[in-house]
Amino acid sequence: MRIVVQKYGGTSVANPELIKNVARRVVRTREEGNQVVVVVSAMGHTTDQLLELAQAITSHPPEREVDMLLATGEQVSIALMAMAINELGYPVVSFTGAQAGITTDRNHTKALIKKVDPKRVRQALEEGKIVVVAGFQGATDDDEIATLGRGGSDTTAVALAAALQADICEIYTDVDGVFTGDPRVVPTAQKLDFISYDEMLELASLGAVVLQPRSVEFAKQFSVPLHVRSSFNDHEGTRVGEVSCMEKSRLVSGVAHDLNVAKIGLFDVPDRPGIAKHIFKKLAAENINVDMIIQSWMHNGKNDIVFTVTRDDLPKALPVVEKVVKEIRASGMDYNDRVAKVSIVGAGMVTNPGVAAAMFEALADEDINIEMISTSEIKVSCVIREDQAVKAVNAIHAKFFEENKGY
Amino acid sequence: MRIVVQKYGGTSVANPELIKNVARRVVRTREEGNQVVVVVSAMGHTTDQLLELAQAITSHPPEREVDMLLATGEQVSIALMAMAINELGYPVVSFTGAQAGITTDRNHTKALIKKVDPKRVRQALEEGKIVVVAGFQGATDDDEIATLGRGGSDTTAVALAAALQADICEIYTDVDGVFTGDPRVVPTAQKLDFISYDEMLELASLGAVVLQPRSVEFAKQFSVPLHVRSSFNDHEGTRVGEVSCMEKSRLVSGVAHDLNVAKIGLFDVPDRPGIAKHIFKKLAAENINVDMIIQSWMHNGKNDIVFTVTRDDLPKALPVVEKVVKEIRASGMDYNDRVAKVSIVGAGMVTNPGVAAAMFEALADEDINIEMISTSEIKVSCVIREDQAVKAVNAIHAKFFEENKGY
Numbered sequence: 001m002r003i004v005v006q007k008y009g010g011t012s013v014a015n016p017e018l019i020k021n022v023a024r025r026v027v028r029t030r031e032e033g034n035q036v037v038v039v040v041s042a043m044g045h046t047t048d049q050l051l052e053l054a055q056a057i058t059s060h061p062p063e064r065e066v067d068m069l070l071a072t073g074e075q076v077s078i079a080l081m082a083m084a085i086n087e088l089g090y091p092v093v094s095f096t097g098a099q100a101g102i103t104t105d106r107n108h109t110k111a112l113i114k115k116v117d118p119k120r121v122r123q124a125l126e127e128g129k130i131v132v133v134a135g136f137q138g139a140t141d142d143d144e145i146a147t148l149g150r151g152g153s154d155t156t157a158v159a160l161a162a163a164l165q166a167d168i169c170e171i172y173t174d175v176d177g178v179f180t181g182d183p184r185v186v187p188t189a190q191k192l193d194f195i196s197y198d199e200m201l202e203l204a205s206l207g208a209v210v211l212q213p214r215s216v217e218f219a220k221q222f223s224v225p226l227h228v229r230s231s232f233n234d235h236e237g238t239r240v241g242e243v244s245c246m247e248k249s250r251l252v253s254g255v256a257h258d259l260n261v262a263k264i265g266l267f268d269v270p271d272r273p274g275i276a277k278h279i280f281k282k283l284a285a286e287n288i289n290v291d292m293i294i295q296s297w298m299h300n301g302k303n304d305i306v307f308t309v310t311r312d313d314l315p316k317a318l319p320v321v322e323k324v325v326k327e328i329r330a331s332g333m334d335y336n337d338r339v340a341k342v343s344i345v346g347a348g349m350v351t352n353p354g355v356a357a358a359m360f361e362a363l364a365d366e367d368i369n370i371e372m373i374s375t376s377e378i379k380v381s382c383v384i385r386e387d388q389a390v391k392a393v394n395a396i397h398a399k400f401f402e403e404n405k406g407y
Numbered sequence: 408m409r410i411v412v413q414k415y416g417g418t419s420v421a422n423p424e425l426i427k428n429v430a431r432r433v434v435r436t437r438e439e440g441n442q443v444v445v446v447v448s449a450m451g452h453t454t455d456q457l458l459e460l461a462q463a464i465t466s467h468p469p470e471r472e473v474d475m476l477l478a479t480g481e482q483v484s485i486a487l488m489a490m491a492i493n494e495l496g497y498p499v500v501s502f503t504g505a506q507a508g509i510t511t512d513r514n515h516t517k518a519l520i521k522k523v524d525p526k527r528v529r530q531a532l533e534e535g536k537i538v539v540v541a542g543f544q545g546a547t548d549d550d551e552i553a554t555l556g557r558g559g560s561d562t563t564a565v566a567l568a569a570a571l572q573a574d575i576c577e578i579y580t581d582v583d584g585v586f587t588g589d590p591r592v593v594p595t596a597q598k599l600d601f602i603s604y605d606e607m608l609e610l611a612s613l614g615a616v617v618l619q620p621r622s623v624e625f626a627k628q629f630s631v632p633l634h635v636r637s638s639f640n641d642h643e644g645t646r647v648g649e650v651s652c653m654e655k656s657r658l659v660s661g662v663a664h665d666l667n668v669a670k671i672g673l674f675d676v677p678d679r680p681g682i683a684k685h686i687f688k689k690l691a692a693e694n695i696n697v698d699m700i701i702q703s704w705m706h707n708g709k710n711d712i713v714f715t716v717t718r719d720d721l722p723k724a725l726p727v728v729e730k731v732v733k734e735i736r737a738s739g740m741d742y743n744d745r746v747a748k749v750s751i752v753g754a755g756m757v758t759n760p761g762v763a764a765a766m767f768e769a770l771a772d773e774d775i776n777i778e779m780i781s782t783s784e785i786k787v788s789c790v791i792r793e794d795q796a797v798k799a800v801n802a803i804h805a806k807f808f809e810e811n812k813g814y
Binding site: 019056065096 | 426457460461464465467475476479482485489490491493500505
């Protein structure tokens with residue numbers, strides 16, 4: 001029998017009616033002759049509401065207790081989903097992350113999956129049951145509850161699909177698939193039928209929040225075929241897999257933007273070996289992910305280092321940087337959290353140097369100043385002013401995807 | 408160092424402000440030189456809200472999934488409580504029932520504690536931490552989440568206190584202690600300074616909802632001294648322990664009433680050996696607790712059997728009884744859920760036969776008809792019409808506790 005893993009996000013299970021809808025879809029997949037594993041997120045805004053409760057008590061909750069708190073959101077969802085499926089007359093069982101055999105490291109609130117041992121899931125499937133698993137969570141070796149960070153349910157689904165050698169991992173969301181730009185911002189955005197893991201990875205990392213980056217990495221690593229689609233209709237969505245030769249010919253697959261960005265600058269940093277390591281090791285020790293890093297041209301043995309972090313991490317990052325500035329005797333620092341990142345992604349870009357230039361031109365035509373640039377083989381990212389993000393994304397999208405204006 | 412186990416009910420932790428209040432009380436107990444274990448219930452009406460969610464999906468949720476759902480309520484509370492204690496500068500750790508080593512049987516939604524192995528609790532206490540434990544829940548041998556039924560947090564607290572050989576188990580609630588009657592119904596009710604386990608057991612079973620009966624059984628079995636008191640003030644509450652000789656001289660300790668009662672009658676039941684067994688075994692198989700049982704005088708080899716169950720169990724009980732009526736060829740059945748049970752409890756009652764008569768007299772004086780009577784060594788219970796319960800309790804209370812009217 002085929003094994004299908006389906007993941008439903010918070011908006012797809014936001015209330016009992018929606019949960020019943022999802023249950024019907026799950027049962028239909030089962031009736032088509034598949035073994036079905038359903039991974040669900042917390043209902044609607046549950047996670048935010050739980051965090052608000054915590055904030056009413058302390059602005060610095062211990063992360064272990066944050067995980068203890070947040071893990072309840074998905075546990076409510078799996079119980080209700082199992083009830084809804086049972087009500088439709090199908091045998092079903094729900095599992096917490098720990099029960100499903102998902103072992104994580106001890107990095108609370110941002111834990112990484114170390115191992116998946118889905119022994120109970122497999123056994124339940126063999127007993128003919130539909131299995132419902134709590135996304136976003138697992139347990140450490142010493143039975144501590146840990147969460148995988150925002151969007152971690154995608155990772156749960158893909159990790160389970162990999163461990164079960166599932167035939168497909170379907171990611172249900174509130175949009176029809178992966179688009180050439182965010183449809184809420186770019187009205188002319190088009191749905192992609194297929195996208196490669198690498199492109200999806202860049203898009204996922206770049207604020208196109210359809211899939212969590214780590215889940216795409218996992219999928220690529222274990223060759224799990226993904227299908228991103230809507231839980232509100234039956235349209236074919238976007239399939240994510242290994243790139244084919246034909247696909248490589250597409251220059252740019254999508255335009256992404258990300259408002260969860262802040263930039264931090266250190267000025268007049270002495271140019272000594274090990275300085276950069278010192279700065280970014282301290283940030284890593286605090287679990288702060290640094291995204292773009294720019295080091296300016298050296299003048300008099302000193303230069304500026306500018307980098308970006310998520311805005312969420314800014315309050316944690318600033319004291320670290322302040323300390324580092326003193327330690328390395330830089331002249332000072334500054335930050336700006338009113339910036340955004342716009343990016344283009346495409347597997348064909350690597351062979352075509354004109355793509356980046358076309359993007360810069362689109363921005364220049366709209367009088368948008370580029371504050372930072374970073375490039376990889378399949379993407380170009382620019383940091384710009386936050387209030388220009390929508391204009392920028394539309395201008396870039398028009399450049400690459402709309403006729404007449406096309407690149 | 409003394410070990411103090413404190414249990415706080417849902418009304419004591421209903422919102423973040425109240426949780427912070429409790430945290431201050433916990434820290435104060437710690438500052439007085441005690442090792443402190445805190446057992447908490449779900450916040451306010453959380454459990455009811457979760458059950459409403461389930462009801463919106465199905466009227467017959469599988470009990471395993473109900474437990475999966477309900478256990479989240481206490482998990483939220485322990486996380487928030489740990490955050491509040493941490494905020495006050497004290498090392499703290501929260502544990503789910505499973506993490507605290509509470510093993511239950513597989514009787515979902517009404518599980519019994521089989522074993523408490525508080526290894527992690529003890530270790531955390533030794534590390535100087537305050538320990539917060541989720542009440543009402545545990546895990547079966549095969550890692551299934553199970554809940555102990557309504558009020559199960561008391562049982563968690565007492566079981567932990569027994570396993571840790573705690574010096575005292577304090578049960579915090581929204582009233583000042585155990586009263587001679589329910590203060591909401593009997594304005595003249597007086598607080599008791601002391602009550603024996605046996606008396607408390609009868610009172611707890613009889614709808615004086617201060618303590619869960621099983622928790623009192625546990626306390627008696629393991630000689631855990633209890634102190635029932637208010638979380639909203641510092642008044643001395645009611646201590647529960649072994650009866651002393653002096654205490655035995657008190658005839659009646661309290662008057663209780665219970666509205667969660669329904670009576671079911673089976674008519675013209677053939678008087679054959681094994682018939683009663685047949686009826687009540689079937690009910691037990693469905694996990695329905697039968698309270699009072701009355702078998703009437705036999706006429707022509709047949710008699711009526713009347714018994715009471717909680718109103719909650721009535722929908723489950725009726726189909727069972729209907730089936731039994733056919734199987735045993737009784738003439739029919741009826742039920743009434745508009746009844747109440749009023750009771751008097753007192754360790755001194757056993758040696759004084761006039762006590763029951765005085766209770767019946769109090770009811771007769773108010774023209775209240777007694778529908779069923781049941782007695783034990785330390786209690787007398789009467790089933791009456793629900794709408795007469797308040798009048799009945801006050802009349803009985805006046806008889807035994809108020810001067811001039813006194814027995």
